[in-house]
Amino acid sequence: MAAPYDLNDDSVVVIIGSGAGGGTLGSELAQKGIDTVILEAGPRVEYDAFVNDEWDSFGQLAWKDMRTTGGTWRVAKDFPNLPAWIVKAVGGSTTHWAGASLRFQEHEFKTLTHYGKIEGASLLDWPISLADLEPYYAKAEDRMGVTRTNGIEGLPGNNNFKIMKAGADKLGYKDCHTGNMAINSAERDGRNFCQQTGFCFQGCKWGAKWSTLYSEIPKGEATGKLEVRPNAQAVKIEHDASGKVTGVTYADKDGKLSTQKARIVAVAGNSIESPRLLLNSASSMFPNGLANSSGQVGKNYMRHTTGSVYAIFDKPVHFYRGTTMAGIIRDEAKHDTSRGFAGGYELETLALGVPFMAAFLDPGAWGRSFTTALDHYDHMAGMWIVGEDMPRDVNAVTLDPAAKDAFGMPVAHVSFTDHANDEAMRNHAYRQGAALYDAVGATRTFPTPPYPSTHNLGTNRMSDKPSEGVVNKFGQAHDIKNLFVSDGSQFTTGGAENPTLTIVSLAIRQADYIAQEMSAKNI
Amino acid sequence: MVTIYDRRPGISRRDLLKRGGAAGVGALLVISGTAVISQQDAWGLETTALKPETMATLIQMARDVYPHDQVPDKYYAIAVKSHDEAAAKDAAHKDLIEKGVADLDQRSGAGGYRGLGWEEERVKVLRQIEETPFFQAIRGGLVVGLYNQKEVWPIFGYEGESYSKGGYIARGFDDIEWL
Helix, strand or coil, X not given: CCCCCCCCCCCCEEEECCCHHHHHHHHHHHHCCCCEEEECCCCCCCHHHCCXXXXXXXXXXXXXXXXXXXXXXXXXXXXXXXXXXXXXCCCHHHCCCCCECCCCCHHHHCHHHHHCCCCCCCCCCCCCCHHHHHHHHHHHHHHHCCCCCCCCCCCCCCHHHHHHHHHHHHHCCCCEECCCEXXXXXXXXXXXXXXXXXXXXXXXXXXXXXXXXXXXXHHHHCCCCEEEECCCEEEEEEECCCCCEEEEEEECCCCCEEEEECCEEEECCXXXXXHHHHHHCCCCCCCCCCCCCCCCCCCCCECCEEEEEEEECCCXXXXXXXXXXXXEECHHHCCCHHHCCCCCEEEEECCCCHHHHHHHCCCCCCCHHHHHHHHCHHHEEEEEEEECCCCCCCCEEEEEEEEECCCCXXXXXXXXXXXXXXXXXXXXXXXXXXXXXXXXXXXXXXXXXXCCECXXXXXXXXXXCCCCCCECCCCEECCCCCEEECCHHHCCCCCCCCCHHHHHHHHHHHHHHHHHHHHCCCC | CCEEECCCCCCCHHHHHHCCCCCEECCCEEEECCEEEECCCCEEEECCCCCHHHHHHHHHHHHHHCCXXXXXXXXXXXXXXXXXXXXXXXXXXXXXXXXXXXXXXXXXXXXXXXXXXXXXXXXXXXXXHCCCHHHHHHHHHHHHHHHCCCCCHHHHCCXXXXXXXXXXXXXXXXXXXXX
């Protein structure tokens, strides 16, 4: 049973956010016998309530609170108040994620070493290596039921994948398969297997895809040591005169403010809200915000170098049927500067329904060039590009000087401008994607611009030196030892891989560290 | 209150033309009183705040912005009717739409926007105003207003909700045969 904790209970670990990082950490701690409260800004929507409808689901799950944007990225023009498409509900963005679960490559933990200094980028080596994370990757893959690990079979390929695979073969790509997906190909861990419904991005109504909502959190709650408090939006982290954090002030669904006392606070609100909360928690002792003596909170906002390539064929495809991210090509994920850029990218199948295709294929476009693409919707195939982008201190989450939320707190301002390396990589990927589809007989291809960000990373980065980042190699704030960051904002650099598996692995590792430090009475 | 009628029995083309002010909208739409009527497909859209001529122009404009020859006018009418509802509640919105349409007509010459026979000619006029708040309000509203109508999805070959049918595991998720 879920354990309700008293607001004045200062022995609990309070986690802000219930997604890949927060949901995993909370469940891990509870299973170690540690009293834990997760504050989740959104409601609890169980998986049978998800809807197979893109806009209705967006209304049900998405984080729609106002944000502002800056920089030259096209999202700032097309979606000025929607820089990111992430979730505000129990389970966070693990409710709507695609399920791709890839390990970082060894060199991606040491980009400064391998890529060298790149002008206009703030590359830094992670304070951990692949070897440090490997045991946790293995645990996470088992926990999440990742296909092609632990003897779990791959998912069957849908029509969209079959086109990708045929094109990959023609181009000579070797590493193309139906992915390492946290989607059951057979019943496992009490969860159903994939029914090829589509609508992965709207929440899996079968529970076949791993999500903290129904995979991790119930296991934590079953211990009696975890309380998940929905509709509890953190507005400020409190601290005492010694500089230790003491609790979290949050607003409930009626806007009433309460403060949950805490022994330890872990921030896992995704890479936009996490730095915003630290900055909004400024005090006379910490005038620049919590954990921000380095000035790095909010800096180095990364969002992966993305884009899509869609193609039209003279025969039907029905690419919306089945697993949304149904296949991957990994050949371009390597670091090979002969292509004209540092780092690499993955190509992964993607499909959108008619409503989202209309909104995202070429935002703002109109006329026959645009509409004839949609006329052949059922003859379309599509893929998404996900590659490593350069961290830059000019790309940042800051507090908007004017706009405030319902509780009077400044909203996040998200500024992003592509680095030349990002543009070179995207253009290379556009060419490869188009060539792949042309090789299978596409009559028309579309290099589609990036959507509002789904992979938000890096705004509270991990560093060896306190002057270069916000947290240490365990996600513990350099400045405040009982304050942790547990989401993708601790990424030092982004890698080419979808980030969830790494976030979950870091959370499992962090739980071990927190438990150890608590029993040693260090925190 | 805007009403979409599926059928208007009793109004023949002759009846409509006999009423004062009735005018042809392209080949298909007819203005009658406060309504835009499609003879051919037997539907009508009644306006409350906007002039029916304005609504007829919006319907034509909607088709010119997002032309799908296989999508009937009815769905374009449904997609723009929210502007009549908004105009009824908000004088500024009414002003934006009426002035925007008047400007469109003025730029289109003696016969007005709907008097231009070729889509290409109308698009030329739309290109002149595509940065205006009026155009952006109409275009922006259409992205959801037109493409989120479940009734138009089958026209594009999109099957929509699939959970209740057991997904596609036994319904063709991998049925491609031409590769």
